[in-house]
Amino acid sequence: MAHEVRFATFGGPEVLEIAEVPTPEPGEGEVLVEVYAAGLNPIESAIRRGEHPERWRVEPPSPQGRDLAGLVIATGPGTMRFDRGDEVMGFADDGAQATHVVVPEANLIGRPPALSWEVAGSLYTAGTTAWSIIEGLHLGANDTVVVTAAAGGVGCLAAQLARLRGAAVIGTAPDMRFDFLRQFGVIPLEYGPALADRAREVAPHPVSVFLDFLGGQAGEAAALGVEPSRVFTLTDWDAVEREQAVRAGTGDLVALGRVAALVSARRIRLPIADVFPLERVADAYRAPERREAPGKIVLGMRVVDYPMQKMKEPDLKEEDVTIGVPTEHDRLDVEEAVPAAVGDGSVRRRRRAARERDDAEALE
Numbered sequence: 205m206a207h208e209v210r211f212a213t214f215g216g217p218e219v220l221e222i223a224e225v226p227t228p229e230p231g232e233g234e235v236l237v238e239v240y241a242a243g244l245n246p247i248e249s250a251i252r253r254g255e256h257p258e259r260w261r262v263e264p265p266s267p268q269g270r271d272l273a274g275l276v277i278a279t280g281p282g283t284m285r286f287d288r289g290d291e292v293m294g295f296a297d298d299g300a301q302a303t304h305v306v307v308p309e310a311n312l313i314g315r316p317p318a319l320s321w322e323v324a325g326s327l328y329t330a331g332t333t334a335w336s337i338i339e340g341l342h343l344g345a346n347d348t349v350v351v352t353a354a355a356g357g358v359g360c361l362a363a364q365l366a367r368l369r370g371a372a373v374i375g376t377a378p379d380m381r382f383d384f385l386r387q388f389g390v391i392p393l394e395y396g397p398a399l400a401d402r403a404r405e406v407a408p409h410p411v412s413v414f415l416d417f418l419g420g421q422a423g424e425a426a427a428l429g430v431e432p433s434r435v436f437t438l439t440d441w442d443a444v445e446r447e448q449a450v451r452a453g454t455g456d457l458v459a460l461g462r463v464a465a466l467v468s469a470r471r472i473r474l475p476i477a478d479v480f481p482l483e484r485v486a487d488a489y490r491a492p493e494r495r496e497a498p499g500k501i502v503l504g505m506r507v508v509d510y511p512m513q514k515m516k517e518p519d520l521k522e523e524d525v526t527i528g529v530p531t532e533h534d535r536l537d538v539e540e541a542v543p544a545a546v547g548d549g550s551v552r553r554r555r556r557a558a559r560e561r562d563d564a565e566a567l568e
Contacts, residue, residue, distance in 0.1 A: 220486050313464070
């Protein structure tokens with residue numbers, strides 16, 4: 205048997221439940237994937253709440269999720285690209301948030317060894333959306349890009365891709381995420397009114413692109429004089445219909461492969477803000493809905509725990525994006541900072557070094 209996330213009625217995260225279902229069998233051109241990680245996306249919350257039913261036709265009970273990474277454990281007739289035991293990443297047409305899911309092999313690529321399962325399982329929607337936008341803009345050193353919700357998954361990747369092409373990037377986020385954005389060379393601005401005025405004050409060049417991943421900010425783009433064809437949104441249909449903004453969408457497997465290669469080479473990063481086990485899916489969705497999570501929230505199907513565990517660690521995570529990021533600080537001599545251990549000879553070494561310095565100064 206398999207387990208999948210589904211909702212029987214429209215609503216918030218509280219309507220999500222874990223259902224036990226028969227393990228699916230792959231059909232023509234399909235593979236059965238044991239899912240190891242599945243990334244969450246804001247659009248899934250909008251669909252689950254029943255927003256824009258004329259655009260997203262969903263009939264409960266419905267499964268949920270697209271992004272995934274996992275292991276191929278069975279193949280259907282006619283499959284040619286993958287075999288049992290292959291590690292894959294990509295997307296399901298629906299229902300990726302499950303222990304097992306059937307996926308057309310055309311929706312998958314091999315997982316690069318340098319990508320963690322959590323990153324691989326979160327990369328399709330955010331990565332290919334960011335790539336598709338930035339690739340078509342032909343950005344250069346004279347461009348300034350405003351990215352709203354820049355600390356989120358797609359915002360973070362779009363900002364880094366724009367920086368790779370030489371553009372300046374201004375990103376909006378809660379003030380607690382300013383240092384997070386600065387790691388990518390992004391100029392941070394807090395959420396709030398008068399965004400156009402505040403962006404104009406810090407922009408090194410006139411703003412030429414506006415990526416509204418928060419929604420509802422297309423009017424600020426107009427105030428900055430950005431052409432509608434260079435204003436992008438994810439789910440703000442009013443901006444698309446009334447202000448001719450461009451609705452961004454996901455890309456293809458070619459885009460996924462290129463983004464995966466950049467992340468593997470550490471030229472860009474996809475930070476993982478938190479990982480939740482499948483049974484805590486409702487808690488997992490509450491984090492991105494507050495628009496505070498830095499990077500991606502992920503469902504992990506093999507989160508490590510221990511039977512009969514009494515002590516639970518607090519939900520504190522270290523973002524992998526900070527590894528290897530240089531920071532300015534005064535030179536620190538470790539031996540000077542760490543107390544001497546009895547008998548390790550460090551005291552003698554320090555005294556000898558001090559005498560040698562004194563002797564050298566006396567000879568000068």
